[in-house]
Amino acid sequence: MGPRERARLDAMKRVDRKDGMTLSDLSEELGISIRQVKRIRKRYLEEGDGGVVSRRRGKPSNRKIADEKREHIMRLLKEKYVGFGPTLAGEKLKKREGLEISADTLSRWMAQEDLWKPRKRKKGRVYQRRNRRRMFGELLQVDGSHHDWFEGRGARCVLLLIVDDATSRIVAARFFPSETAEGYIELLEEHFQRYGRPRSIYSDRHSIFRVTKDEVEKGKGITHFGRILQDLDIELICANSPQAKGRVERKHAVLQDRLVKEMRLLGINTIERGNAFLPTFIEEMNARFGCAPCDEEDAHRPLRKEDDLKRIFMRRDTRVLSKNLTFQHNNILYMVQTETPNRLRGKSVEVLWDGGNGVLGVIYDKKELAYKRFEEVARNRPAVLDRKEVTTVGLDWATKKPRKKQPANHPWRRG
Numbered sequence: 001m002g003p004r005e006r007a008r009l010d011a012m013k014r015v016d017r018k019d020g021m022t023l024s025d026l027s028e029e030l031g032i033s034i035r036q037v038k039r040i041r042k043r044y045l046e047e048g049d050g051g052v053v054s055r056r057r058g059k060p061s062n063r064k065i066a067d068e069k070r071e072h073i074m075r076l077l078k079e080k081y082v083g084f085g086p087t088l089a090g091e092k093l094k095k096r097e098g099l100e101i102s103a104d105t106l107s108r109w110m111a112q113e114d115l116w117k118p119r120k121r122k123k124g125r126v127y128q129r130r131n132r133r134r135m136f137g138e139l140l141q142v143d144g145s146h147h148d149w150f151e152g153r154g155a156r157c158v159l160l161l162i163v164d165d166a167t168s169r170i171v172a173a174r175f176f177p178s179e180t181a182e183g184y185i186e187l188l189e190e191h192f193q194r195y196g197r198p199r200s201i202y203s204d205r206h207s208i209f210r211v212t213k214d215e216v217e218k219g220k221g222i223t224h225f226g227r228i229l230q231d232l233d234i235e236l237i238c239a240n241s242p243q244a245k246g247r248v249e250r251k252h253a254v255l256q257d258r259l260v261k262e263m264r265l266l267g268i269n270t271i272e273r274g275n276a277f278l279p280t281f282i283e284e285m286n287a288r289f290g291c292a293p294c295d296e297e298d299a300h301r302p303l304r305k306e307d308d309l310k311r312i313f314m315r316r317d318t319r320v321l322s323k324n325l326t327f328q329h330n331n332i333l334y335m336v337q338t339e340t341p342n343r344l345r346g347k348s349v350e351v352l353w354d355g356g357n358g359v360l361g362v363i364y365d366k367k368e369l370a371y372k373r374f375e376e377v378a379r380n381r382p383a384v385l386d387r388k389e390v391t392t393v394g395l396d397w398a399t400k401k402p403r404k405k406q407p408a409n410h411p412w413r414r415g
Helices: 003-016 023-030 034-052 067-079 086-097 103-112 181-194 213-217 224-231 242-266 271-289
Strands: 140-147 157-164 170-176 200-203 235-238 315-320 326-329 332-337 348-353 361-364 367-373
Touching: 003 023, 003 034, 023 034, 067 086, 067 103, 086 103, 086 242, 140 181, 140 242, 157 181, 157 242, 170 181, 170 271, 181 224, 200 242, 224 235, 224 315, 242 271, 315 326, 326 348
Parallel strands: 140 200, 200 235
Antiparallel strands: 140 157, 157 170, 315 348, 326 332, 332 367, 348 361, 361 367
16 A cells, blocks of 8 residues: 555444444545545445455556557657757647647656766755846856867867856857867957946956966966957956856756757757857857846946957067067068157067968057058079089089099009
8 A cells, every 4th residue: 555545444443333433524634525535434344454455556547648659759869869868858749749748757858768868966065156247238157168069070160159148048159160369359359349338247267368487487467358358348257166157057958968869850060050049049049048137237348449450369478679669460561651760779568460370460568559551672693503403514514523633642643
């Protein structure tokens, strides 16, 4: 007997003992109608203790799903939805196949067929939770996810992601061949144009965001990405562990499951097609998993008049001017033009460039200097030829070996 049947049997025993227990009291205690109590009492008097046992025991449920429907669903999971988890598989079956089935039932069926195994959560280090930021744009979490996004159908790539801490919404995402500062800057520019400047950005301790030990020893105290945020008055916070920026890390886990399978169903296998599909997918993700901020006020600040993003995003290198006011950048010589050359000799200048080979600006003491690319004029000098390149026609001296001078004690000389 189960616990419920044992409780009913105990109640019937008390009625037999005439402890003052009526059928109305029994109905209230067991939580069933008075008519059901009378039926159970009648079966108990006729059959004894076995009368309280349910008549449905050993029989299939009236709500059992037909075997044909189960076989059809399992065939779809094995052929069309390989690797899908119970929750996502239930969504796709309902949306694409018109079959509505609960995730619990699917998880039980898939576990029986070895199509899915529940994850075992390992006991890890305890991290204290922190409250979300109150306003949208108060803190953005950025990170890159290296994964086989196209499941071998295309080249491996990385998904760069920006997630708002207050709402858990994905505000920018894009596929890139590799994780670079230029990729993050491209995402930031898209966010700045759409929302404005956020208050702070939360990242890991990648060398894109934070200088390494070797760079510190060389005197470099800030990266190109960090300088951009500094110019735009945005605070940069580097996390000490992945758990600290859990919002964006959890988004990676969801995208590596759902986004990969969505692109498989649509046959997407290139970075270009993936980036074209991302806005639609992100909109659905934000509508389903995003939440409202505690404060409806937007923490983003508009771009200032002096915020020339194209110029701010340029890379900056330091060069020391020579005595003749020249400097070299990417193996190209440049000459600064000024009417007061003496004050610039030996001075350090900032060289602006966009990642290519050409210099786009030279700055000294927050002022831009005029410059030009210096090209030395080639002189008419005689060509220097290798002996192998010299023609031997009419030039016997070029190939004729010189005569060796005999020593004084040579037999010919003694003779």
